Amino acid sequence: MQQLLRWLMMGCFIASALNAHAVTVQDQHGTFTIEKVPQRIVVLELSFADALAAVAVSPVGIADDNDPQRLLPEVRQQLQPWQSVGLRAQPSLEAISALHPDLIIADSSRHATIYAALQRIAPVLLLQSRNETYAENLQSAAIIGDVVGKNTEMQQRLALHQQRMHDAAAKLPPNTSVLFGTSRENQFTLHSSASYTGGVLMALGIQVPQSVNHTPMTVLSLEQLLAINPDWLLVAHYRDESIVKKWQQDPLWSLMKADQQQHIRSVDSNSWARARGLFAAEKIASDTVTLLTAP
Numbered sequence: 001m002q003q004l005l006r007w008l009m010m011g012c013f014i015a016s017a018l019n020a021h022a023v024t025v026q027d028q029h030g031t032f033t034i035e036k037v038p039q040r041i042v043v044l045e046l047s048f049a050d051a052l053a054a055v056a057v058s059p060v061g062i063a064d065d066n067d068p069q070r071l072l073p074e075v076r077q078q079l080q081p082w083q084s085v086g087l088r089a090q091p092s093l094e095a096i097s098a099l100h101p102d103l104i105i106a107d108s109s110r111h112a113t114i115y116a117a118l119q120r121i122a123p124v125l126l127l128q129s130r131n132e133t134y135a136e137n138l139q140s141a142a143i144i145g146d147v148v149g150k151n152t153e154m155q156q157r158l159a160l161h162q163q164r165m166h167d168a169a170a171k172l173p174p175n176t177s178v179l180f181g182t183s184r185e186n187q188f189t190l191h192s193s194a195s196y197t198g199g200v201l202m203a204l205g206i207q208v209p210q211s212v213n214h215t216p217m218t219v220l221s222l223e224q225l226l227a228i229n230p231d232w233l234l235v236a237h238y239r240d241e242s243i244v245k246k247w248q249q250d251p252l253w254s255l256m257k258a259d260q261q262q263h264i265r266s267v268d269s270n271s272w273a274r275a276r277g278l279f280a281a282e283k284i285a286s287d288t289v290t291l292l293t294a295p
Helices: 002-019 046-054 093-098 112-119 134-147 151-170 196-203 222-228 243-247 251-255 269-274 278-293
Strands: 023-027 030-034 041-043 103-107 124-127 178-183 188-191 217-220 232-237 264-266
Touching: 023 124, 023 134, 030 124, 041 046, 046 134, 046 151, 046 278, 093 112, 103 112, 112 124, 124 134, 134 151, 134 196, 134 278, 151 278, 178 196, 178 243, 178 269, 188 196, 188 222, 188 243, 196 278, 217 222, 222 251, 232 243, 232 269, 232 278, 269 278
Parallel strands: 041 103, 103 124, 178 232, 232 264
Antiparallel strands: 023 030, 178 188, 188 217
16 A cells, blocks of 8 residues: 555656646747646657757657658667658648647748647647758757756757767868758759758868858859869769769869869768758768768
């Protein structure tokens, strides 16, 4: 009987602690308040899964484009099995509802049109992801840490992240200019200093092209790429038939400094262009050190 009473008292203490959580943060919709620590979280962008993985919290559902490989291995290793809720661009409301979440973390860019529908399922924390900068991503991670009751753990993880980025920057050659872009069959897109990946590279002390037309990402022609003329060109090829591969057959290509110095490398599109977060930035940092310092 005494043991039963102890278990009941412990259960009441845990319930009281959960209900006393009551956190208020500012998200992209305004003021967001949650009264207790969420236990069943659904995230609709990869960066939100990254943030939860950073503090060892596993969501029950992820909009993973029906492909768990979309999450970086470093992120997957920190998570328990989850249920896919479909595409990031068009998640399934039915799949989300079936998981009975007590928190949904959604992207203010992709999911604004279904925000009201999501709210009918569970409280919705609306944050930037798709169009966020590196600095904004760190801010979002801190907000997520608060909301899931892991403020201290997240602050510690952010400090570790900053140290890892500092250590990576110390290994890179100074005053190096790098242009990163994604290459599809018919277009090459520059990720400027205003983009997420550009911000990560700048945090490593790398010179990154400024935004063109005040946009984070801009489609470039071969002539515009040659005009920038970076020390290094890093390309994420989305398909085998890539416009950069066609450009490399053009006589003008050999005029580029990166080609003359054999400083052109392919990088993984998933970790460099699709993923965002602490683990993603650290993967970019690790790749950059490897690529730029290899003999």
